[in-house]
Amino acid sequence: MEAHSSEVFVIGLTVFFLACIIGYYVVWSVTPALHSPLMGVTNAISSVIIVGAILAAGPQGFDTSKIFGLIGVVLASVNIFGGFLVTYRMLSMFKKKTKKTKEKE
């Protein structure tokens, strides 16, 4: 990763606004029936913050920063596994009509 400079910040800001706009359109296209799974998925992906936690936990030896990083990894992992799994459970329940529920004339 490069050093922090105003240029890097402006690039970050550009990315941020473009991502907000993408998010806006993508989320409006989500069908209301799937709003709960949407929360499950967003919950899981927001835990991509684990990337920062891994960097902090990365160096060898033990110091304050590393302990914070490891705690961060644990917390984010709970969310990643939990978020994706609960979303999977929800989505696997959404079924089309089957033989059991006969098509009505």
Added chain:
Amino acid sequence: MSSNMVAILYLISALLFIFALRGLSHPESSRMGNIFGIIGMIIAVFTTLMFKSVLSYYEIGAAILIGGAIGSFIALRIEMTALPQLVAAFHSLVGLAAVFVAAAAFYDPVAFSIGKVGSIKTASLVEMSIGTFIGAITFSGSVLAFGKLQGTISGKPIVFKFQHLINALIFLIIIFLIVLFVIKQSPTIFWTIVIVSILLGFLVVIPIGGADMPVVVSMLNSYSGWAACGIGFTLSNNLLIITGALVGASGAILSYIMSKGMNRSIINVVLGGFGGEQDTSASKDNSDKIVKQGNAEDAAYIMKNADSVIIVPGYGMAVAQAQHALREMGDILKKEGIDVRYAIHPVAGRMPGHMNVLLAEANVPYEEVLELDEINHDFPMTEVSFVIGANDVTNPAAKTDESSPIFGMPILDVEKSQSVLFVKRSMATGYSGVDNELFYRDNTTMLFGDAKKMCEDIVKSLSA
């Protein structure tokens, strides 16, 4: 790995996250979307593990295993009716993780290339403290929301004098602390920001009542995204910025949809003090009005002789766990050749889309479950509306009575169907404390009792 390679892998991961959300536009594509999300996360984690500075694989691996085991255990065990609590609990973890990552960056800025201890770049300090601030608010707000949803804390809004003034004051204190932190770079100030932000998170959620929880849960969803964004800026990591923005936007849109479903502005919900479970004194004023009461056999008879039924489920159905019995009832009616459909109000339940998940859990095909806009014009052509555990979302006062607190809220027009069956535990009012005039109409039959028991009894009568 070169920094370009890292950037490209992170980009792929971000794109996969976007596809994960895009997949949710339809139930058929949604499962694939979830898989995209998982792949994206795996790429992000492994790319980071490849960093030269990352050496302690055992510790990190163990941390992931511990967290993963806890997360999987909870996700596989949780009852679908308890989803809102679960989501609130998960949000609190994202917030807390953000605080820890920010703290780690502050204590070891070299690992993140943002300067040295005592001389961290100003921009990084600002971003770090904003990330911490949002993360801490998300944490405590979600913990409180969890308590309210779980029922460990009363769902009643707690209001006190000068509440908003105090919150505004605390907010100003936090801004002051951030400025001080940027100048002094002191750990004491950092942790003071954390503690004061945690306090603010509690105070922000405290005045919001139980039934406004769909908005709160969505809002905290949004915050958790912005917190990730803040950390993304601190680390100059585009993946975190993009993902944070996606999540932030998602939560914000859901909050907007929920507030609109109640015809209230987000500000109005946030300021709170509305969604209290008022006592039932309102219904006493109507003691002179006549309510037509029926039992399961009556309901079975009415529905059996209809050719179309719309079922309107609400939070009461979730509380009674009546979705399976309800589906069984629907199945029998369908076998009789009756057109059975379900109508979902945007704010039914305690989180966005909650009712849809519960009905899906009970094996109701999603084609039969319709949103307010899709089904509302069909009520006049419908013979029977079967309202189970919902109240305010069917109250015609929202359209006619300007003095009503729910005036202007979009409602399901059950009153336009030929007859209405209301499954309710008692004559108590809904969360808004407003009496529902529908109860006293000639074509309404009240079915008093537990929602699950009532459905089971109707099933018995239907099969008899």
